[in-house]
Amino acid sequence: MKDEKIIEEVIDLIEYKKIKQLREFLDTINEADFPMIFKDLDEEKIIMVYRLLPKEKAAKVFIELDSDDEERLINCLTDKEIKNVMNEIYMDDATDLIEEMPSNVVKRILANTKSEDRKIINELLKYPDDTAGTIMTTEFMDFKENMTVDDAFQRIKKKGLKSETIYKCYVLSVDRKLLGVVDIKSLLVADRDEKVKDIMETNIIKAQTLDDQEEVVKLFDKYDVVAVPVVDKENRLVGIITIDDAIDVMQEEASEDFELMAAMSPTEDSYFKTSVFSHAKNRIVWLLVLMISAMITGAIIEHFETSIATLPILVSFIPMLMGTGGNCGAQSSTLIIRGLATDEISTKDWIKAVWKELRVALLVGIVLAIVNTFRITLQYGELKIALVVSSTMICTIIVSKILGCLLPIAAKKLKMDPAIMAAPLLTTVVDATTVLIFFSIVSSAFQI
Amino acid sequence: MKDEKIIEEVIDLIEYKKIKQLREFLDTINEADFPMIFKDLDEEKIIMVYRLLPKEKAAKVFIELDSDDEERLINCLTDKEIKNVMNEIYMDDATDLIEEMPSNVVKRILANTKSEDRKIINELLKYPDDTAGTIMTTEFMDFKENMTVDDAFQRIKKKGLKSETIYKCYVLSVDRKLLGVVDIKSLLVADRDEKVKDIMETNIIKAQTLDDQEEVVKLFDKYDVVAVPVVDKENRLVGIITIDDAIDVMQEEASEDFELMAAMSPTEDSYFKTSVFSHAKNRIVWLLVLMISAMITGAIIEHFETSIATLPILVSFIPMLMGTGGNCGAQSSTLIIRGLATDEISTKDWIKAVWKELRVALLVGIVLAIVNTFRITLQYGELKIALVVSSTMICTIIVSKILGCLLPIAAKKLKMDPAIMAAPLLTTVVDATTVLIFFSIVSSAFQI
Numbered sequence: 098m099k100d101e102k103i104i105e106e107v108i109d110l111i112e113y114k115k116i117k118q119l120r121e122f123l124d125t126i127n128e129a130d131f132p133m134i135f136k137d138l139d140e141e142k143i144i145m146v147y148r149l150l151p152k153e154k155a156a157k158v159f160i161e162l163d164s165d166d167e168e169r170l171i172n173c174l175t176d177k178e179i180k181n182v183m184n185e186i187y188m189d190d191a192t193d194l195i196e197e198m199p200s201n202v203v204k205r206i207l208a209n210t211k212s213e214d215r216k217i218i219n220e221l222l223k224y225p226d227d228t229a230g231t232i233m234t235t236e237f238m239d240f241k242e243n244m245t246v247d248d249a250f251q252r253i254k255k256k257g258l259k260s261e262t263i264y265k266c267y268v269l270s271v272d273r274k275l276l277g278v279v280d281i282k283s284l285l286v287a288d289r290d291e292k293v294k295d296i297m298e299t300n301i302i303k304a305q306t307l308d309d310q311e312e313v314v315k316l317f318d319k320y321d322v323v324a325v326p327v328v329d330k331e332n333r334l335v336g337i338i339t340i341d342d343a344i345d346v347m348q349e350e351a352s353e354d355f356e357l358m359a360a361m362s363p364t365e366d367s368y369f370k371t372s373v374f375s376h377a378k379n380r381i382v383w384l385l386v387l388m389i390s391a392m393i394t395g396a397i398i399e400h401f402e403t404s405i406a407t408l409p410i411l412v413s414f415i416p417m418l419m420g421t422g423g424n425c426g427a428q429s430s431t432l433i434i435r436g437l438a439t440d441e442i443s444t445k446d447w448i449k450a451v452w453k454e455l456r457v458a459l460l461v462g463i464v465l466a467i468v469n470t471f472r473i474t475l476q477y478g479e480l481k482i483a484l485v486v487s488s489t490m491i492c493t494i495i496v497s498k499i500l501g502c503l504l505p506i507a508a509k510k511l512k513m514d515p516a517i518m519a520a521p522l523l524t525t526v527v528d529a530t531t532v533l534i535f536f537s538i539v540s541s542a543f544q545i
Numbered sequence: 546m547k548d549e550k551i552i553e554e555v556i557d558l559i560e561y562k563k564i565k566q567l568r569e570f571l572d573t574i575n576e577a578d579f580p581m582i583f584k585d586l587d588e589e590k591i592i593m594v595y596r597l598l599p600k601e602k603a604a605k606v607f608i609e610l611d612s613d614d615e616e617r618l619i620n621c622l623t624d625k626e627i628k629n630v631m632n633e634i635y636m637d638d639a640t641d642l643i644e645e646m647p648s649n650v651v652k653r654i655l656a657n658t659k660s661e662d663r664k665i666i667n668e669l670l671k672y673p674d675d676t677a678g679t680i681m682t683t684e685f686m687d688f689k690e691n692m693t694v695d696d697a698f699q700r701i702k703k704k705g706l707k708s709e710t711i712y713k714c715y716v717l718s719v720d721r722k723l724l725g726v727v728d729i730k731s732l733l734v735a736d737r738d739e740k741v742k743d744i745m746e747t748n749i750i751k752a753q754t755l756d757d758q759e760e761v762v763k764l765f766d767k768y769d770v771v772a773v774p775v776v777d778k779e780n781r782l783v784g785i786i787t788i789d790d791a792i793d794v795m796q797e798e799a800s801e802d803f804e805l806m807a808a809m810s811p812t813e814d815s816y817f818k819t820s821v822f823s824h825a826k827n828r829i830v831w832l833l834v835l836m837i838s839a840m841i842t843g844a845i846i847e848h849f850e851t852s853i854a855t856l857p858i859l860v861s862f863i864p865m866l867m868g869t870g871g872n873c874g875a876q877s878s879t880l881i882i883r884g885l886a887t888d889e890i891s892t893k894d895w896i897k898a899v900w901k902e903l904r905v906a907l908l909v910g911i912v913l914a915i916v917n918t919f920r921i922t923l924q925y926g927e928l929k930i931a932l933v934v935s936s937t938m939i940c941t942i943i944v945s946k947i948l949g950c951l952l953p954i955a956a957k958k959l960k961m962d963p964a965i966m967a968a969p970l971l972t973t974v975v976d977a978t979t980v981l982i983f984f985s986i987v988s989s990a991f992q993i
Contacts, residue, residue: 125748129768254734263730264712264771281729282711286702300573318796320577321789323712323771340788341769347792348766351799352883358803359879360872368884369894373901377908380876384913387872391865392920399861406857413847416976417839419864423871424808424835424969428828431807435800436816446817453821460825465832472840521872528864 103130104137111142120149128157135166144173156185163370164197171202179209188214189234189342192221229313230306232346233327233336238266242276242294246287249279262339265324268297275301275326275334303328306335311350314343315440354438358431358519360387383521390525394419394532401536404543410477411539414486415532421465422493422531423524429454429501430523434515437505447506451499458498462491485542489535496534497527551578552585559590568597576605583614592621604633611818612645619650627657636662637682637790640669677761678754680794681775681784686714690724690742694735697727710787713772716745723749723774723782751776754783759798762791763888802886806879806967808835831969838973842867842980849984852993858925859987862934863980869913870941870979871972877902877949878971882963885953895954899947906946910939933990937983944982945975 103126110119123146126134135143147170150158159167159182171179183191183206191210195203195218207215217235224230238256240249253263266284268277277297287296303326304313316325317340325343327336353363360383364371371379398405398415405412433450436442442450466487473483501523505515551574558567571594574582583591595618598606607630610618619627631639631654639658643651643666655663665683672678686704688697701711714732716725725745735744751774752761764773765788773791775784801811808831812819819827846853846863853860881898884890890898914935921931949971953963987993 127748127750127768250733263733281733285698285711285729300575302575318792320575323788340771344766344792344795347795348887352887355803355806355879355883358806359875361876361879367889368880369890369897369901373904373908376901376905377912380873380905381909381912384869384872384876384909385916388865388869388913388917391868394864394868395861398864399858402857405860406854409850409853409857410847412853412860412863413843415860415863416842416846416867416980417836419867420839420842420973420976421832421836423972424832425828427807427969428809428832431803431809432816435803439796439800441815442817449817453817453824456821457824457828460821461829461832464825464829465836468833469836521875524871525868528868532864 100130100133104134107134107146108137111138111145116149119146123149124151124154128154128161131158132162132166135162140169140173143170148178152181153185156182160186160190160194163367164194165370167194168198168202171198171205176205176209179206183210183214187234187236188217188221189232192218192231195222224306227310228306229304229308229310229327229338230336232310232313232342233306233338234342235336237324237326237334237337238263239273239334240266240268240279240293242268242270242292244293245289246284246291246293246296247289249284249293250289262324262337265322265326265337266293267326267334267337268293269334273333275303275328275332277301278326301326304338305330310346313338314346314350317343318347350438354434354514354516357514357516358434358521360384360521387521387525390522391528394525394529397529397532397536401540404536404539408539408543410482411535415535418486418489418493418535419528419531421490422497422527425458425461425494426497426501426523426527427519429457429498430505430519433502433505434519437509437515442506444506444510447503450502450506454498454502455495458495459491461498462494465494466490481542485538486535489531489538492534492538493527493531496530497523500526500530548578548581552582555582555594556585559586559593564597567594571597572599572602576602576609579606580610580614583610588617588621591618596626600629601633604630608634608638608642611815612642613818615642616646616650619646619653624653624657627654631658631662635682635684636665636669637680637784640666640679643670672754675758676754677752677756677758677775677786678784680758680761680790681754681786682790683784685772685774685782685785686711687721687782688714688716688727688741690716690718690740692741693737694732694739694741694744695737697732697741698737710772710785713770713774713785714741715774715782715785716741717782721781723751723776723780725749726774749774752786753778758794761786762794762798765791766795798886802882802962802964805962805964806882806969808832808969835969835973838970839976842973842977845977845980845984849988852984852987852991855993856987856991858930859983863983866934866937866941866983867976867979869938870945870975873906873909873942874945874949874971874975875967877905877946878953878967881950881953882967885957885963890954892954892958895951898950898954902946902950903943906943907939909946910942913942914938929990933986934983937979937986940982940986941975941979944978945971948974948978 106122110122138146147155159170162170195206198206238253240252264281266279266281267275268279270276277294277299278301279293279297283296302316302320302322304316306327306329313325316322323340325338326334327338329335349365356363362379362382364379433442469490470483470487473486474480504518504523508515508518554570558570586594595603607615607618643654646654686701688700697714712729714727714729715723716727718724725742725747726749727741727745731744750764750768750770752764754775754777761773764770771788773786774782775786777783797813804811810827810830812827881890917938918931918935921934922928952966952971956963956966
């Protein structure tokens, strides 16, 4: 059913107070679709719909909401209802919730959380930002090494649906060290009396609690796994990262790169949820930095004022030269930044990359210079000007492609995010260089 | 173990002909790590290592290689070895392989493929590019509706490990229509004599064979599923898309956006695998288009030659104004493009988005204009020039932010990729506008 139809149907059923039908209809809606429905309902109707949901689904719907709506909803819920949510949701989601709520709401949430869960949440809150520890959940399926396949099945049945995933189960020693991983598939095809330790995989793809989350999620892509176990320094299993959380991190990291590459401070909030003031704040710092850096280009131009006064036509080529330089640099830096992000290029490859960019730059430069020489000669009948502009073009393209290649690699080497060396900053550097090259060639060609 | 250590160890074991130890060591290496090892070995050693691998692993290692290495390896393999690979790999991987190989290699591959598999491959090859059909695999776990849980377990055991995933199983009617999905978890906790149709989920997240792959992979992110069933027009199940393939598509789409946004034709090849010539080809078309468009800005400047000759200092402000305009536009367009890609912004929201950008632009514009007025007055003692430049700055920021917001939305509306309306093209438009605004204000302020 189309989104609009779903909302219409819900509103109709509420309007006509067809509670039983509404309950049945809500049952057919995926929890991920509720935020969209709630967007079109007022608070009273939201609470009414929410209370019609069965316990488990209510909790799932709750964590799908964005933090503003979560806060609003919590303020309308009874303590018992909050208790239900906290019992049903996973520990990583609970931790996220607590991190996002204001302190008075946090107090109420924690008051309605079981003490053992409170302890886990407090542990999870201690991991530094952007580490594996902050995105893992503490619920997983663990087996003892001397269990049989049959014991394992019993344990899965007993521990029940609360485990975030049972696709991968973990075999632990008595002191909870990670010995191996059992895929549910191998459990299903094994004989009932086989030992889990005989069917477990011992080449384990795993992460440590303090590993950078960006590196950890790369494991999912590289090794095609659906969960990665997280161990502490003593190789004791403390949690797992599931693929849905890994995908969220991948998307976040990509968005962060997009934003950095467009000269903005990255945020996690969505476009419309971010206030005008925050939008401005995220953008203004970089704009100021770049505006002030652009003055260098201005100063160079000022220095060549006499050339300009003598041959004002020269000025009309500046936008084209700067634009082409900027675009060439953006192309190279984007490819390098992307390559570094996907581990396809490493900082050791810098000579190889420069050599490649140099040859590409020559090829591109020559083609563009030829087109340009023709154009200018035809339009103005001035071969000398055409040649000056075209040779500037070739030099600019070479410089900008090599800078576009080296600056992100240098940033990575200095443990900065390579994405900040993308178009805006690079363009500013390239602009200054282009103007300098142009007027140097002009000066020596026309003796002005 | 570190990558370099693994390679060293392999080379050592080959060198000293410790075949047994080498075989054991290879067994501990994940298949995804073999391409890295092969990079450092010559052909003879690659074949030697490859032949030491057990059948199933050999096939897995094979599909991890990039297409050049696959081709080289196939040319060294016997028919029997090729047959083994084709028996072991999934149909979607087989189809990808055939699409990438030159025709003489394809002939040899097909000659060594079972006739029923050949039929499936031919079917898969028929789906149009970038549709769900091209990324799905035809291997999945299907149950009949009257099966019990126990029957289901028997079937899983019998059908065995060949199914790409058994995390989600599908219940089909007699005419193979998709009735429901059973998660392996619910199968495990259910009673043995329950019917699968009683525990299946009937609100199914699914795709059609001809759906756009970009839309289909969004389902994984939105609904946190590990597989999506693909049905034909009659709702018959024809394949499934597994999450590892979905992640590949997500990464591809992100890379494509990055490349488009840096004015390049997107490619699927990796940076170093792409030849200098192809790199140049991918970049040159856009550069030419943008270079020629930049002439418009040049023509506008030419038109105001007298103003420039009178007040050459004006020229030195052009890079800063164009740069700021370009950066402001890039910020807005990136946020909008990203929002459109993640479905957070829809084309219907255009008025809301423009209103937001307009307010952000005013705020940013005023701050930058104030800084700028101070700077110019202090540096040149010319308040009039300072005010002219600052008012141009505010106008430029407003125009570029609104264009940055509207152009991607318009592209989406016209069924083009919004990413082509990113920085490079936008900057060219903004450059021309900035120069026009600047000289118009200059003309009326100084009467030149």
